[in-house]
Amino acid sequence: MKLTIVQFAPVFGDVDANLERISGFAEDLAGGIAVLPELCTTGYAFEGREEVAAFAEKIPGGRSCEILGGLAREGGLHIVAGIPERDGTHLYNSSVLISPTGETAVYRKAHLFLEEKSWFDPGDTGFTVHRVGEARVGMLICFDWIYPEAARVLALRGAQLICHPANLVLPYCQDAMKTRAIENRVFIATVNRTGREERGGPWYEFTGRSQVVNPKGEVLIRLGEDEDRAETVEVDLAQALDKKMTERNQLLSDRRPDLYGEITAVK
Numbered sequence: 672m673k674l675t676i677v678q679f680a681p682v683f684g685d686v687d688a689n690l691e692r693i694s695g696f697a698e699d700l701a702g703g704i705a706v707l708p709e710l711c712t713t714g715y716a717f718e719g720r721e722e723v724a725a726f727a728e729k730i731p732g733g734r735s736c737e738i739l740g741g742l743a744r745e746g747g748l749h750i751v752a753g754i755p756e757r758d759g760t761h762l763y764n765s766s767v768l769i770s771p772t773g774e775t776a777v778y779r780k781a782h783l784f785l786e787e788k789s790w791f792d793p794g795d796t797g798f799t800v801h802r803v804g805e806a807r808v809g810m811l812i813c814f815d816w817i818y819p820e821a822a823r824v825l826a827l828r829g830a831q832l833i834c835h836p837a838n839l840v841l842p843y844c845q846d847a848m849k850t851r852a853i854e855n856r857v858f859i860a861t862v863n864r865t866g867r868e869e870r871g872g873p874w875y876e877f878t879g880r881s882q883v884v885n886p887k888g889e890v891l892i893r894l895g896e897d898e899d900r901a902e903t904v905e906v907d908l909a910q911a912l913d914k915k916m917t918e919r920n921q922l923l924s925d926r927r928p929d930l931y932g933e934i935t936a937v938k
């Protein structure tokens with residue numbers, strides 16, 4: 672399957688310009704699946720919940736889904752992209768998966784980062800897995816990376832590829848995702864943005880270095896810190912079905928959940 676990552680710097684608040692920018696990658700969006708950054712239609716540094724409310728869209732039904740759906744249809748591919756979502760009075764930092772025939776699935780970010788705790792409601796979708804052709808695909812968003820439980824649940828539910836839109840500011844994730852990929856034997860596409868945003872509150876410097884890692888933890892492609900571009904890699908997602916680590920070790924069925932109680936206990 673073709674797996675395309677699209678790294679760029681959205682302009683804060685200019686949804687039209689950002690959708691136009693994304694549409695400008697159309698030639699790179701053909702077949703397979705493409706992953707774009709977190710909040711890629713709006714930018715990141717909101718001044719408060721009211722401002723998020725002004726930009727949040729219905730999924731499906733909003734303008735961003737319409738434009739992304741058009742790209743998916745024309746390119747014959749699935750697209751994963753981060754957009755702010757409105758559902759009644761709730762606001763979520765969400766990632767949408769859009770198929771070439773217009774079906775949508777949504778993941779709402781479970782682990783909110785820093786000021787996001789004031790801007791959004793915590794996600795309530797859980798970690799779901801969706802069919803993309805023959806493969807099974809799950810989504811995480813940015814800071815979810817630091818909770819290994821999230822990727823593990825996706826692996827236990829059969830995800831072969833984790834699509835991971837991000838707006839990373841800490842320096843650890845790209846290396847940590849090699850471990851997430853090894854410990855779950857999955858592919859992970861972490862797609863970050865570039866640039867800097869400062870709008871009166873805290874400033875954010877985004878770290879780029881979007882990447883695709885295979886189940887052996889090998890980095891198949893990694894973009895630069897400041898590069899705004901798309902890159903495609905051919906991946907054999909069937910490799911993620913093989914959970915045999917040695918002749919006597921099966922990654923998932925050898926787990927000892929009887930010893931892991933604290934991990935799911937509510938504190």
Ligand code: ACM
Nearest residue numbers: 784813814838839
């Ligand atoms: C982040 O979760 N956007 C750092």
